[in-house]
Amino acid sequence: MTNMDNRPDSIEKRYWKYLRQGVSLCAALFFLLLLVASQYPSLVLPLAVSAAYALVVEVADAIAWRKVAAGSPDSMPTFFMAVSGLRFMVALVVMFVYFLLAGKTGKADMGTFILIFALFYVAVLLHHTLFFARRRKKGTRE
Secondary structure, eight states, X not given: OOGGGGSHHHHHHHHHHHHHHHHHHHHHHHHHHHHHHTXXXXXXXXXXHHHHHHHHHHHHHHHHHHHXXXXXXXXXXXXXXXXXXXXXXXXXXXXXXXXXXXXXXXXSOHHHHHHHHHHHHHHHHHHHHHHHHHHHHHHHHO
């Protein structure tokens, strides 16, 4: 990336764009699946948990990226690896806690939860990958 991309105003613009896209993606996926959940009420809890996970991950990722990009742009590759690992670890913790609280009682179907959760996980993963891959391409051409 060029020095122009590391200016505070450029970082702020990209931060808000990433945040706006991430929240919009989570909301769109949530409301789309909420339409399906209106026919199948058992989907509401897995949907709410999955949407909360995706939203928290998107916001935390954006905040952390802004701090790293502004303070230490040379460590961005390390940051991207750390975010990927942390995203996965948090996903495992969320699935485990869901299993302990809802799945073990028989009130929830873990297969359904994992499918809905996977949709949100993949959406967050794709958003992160596509957003920063495109930014990286633009940075190398300038």
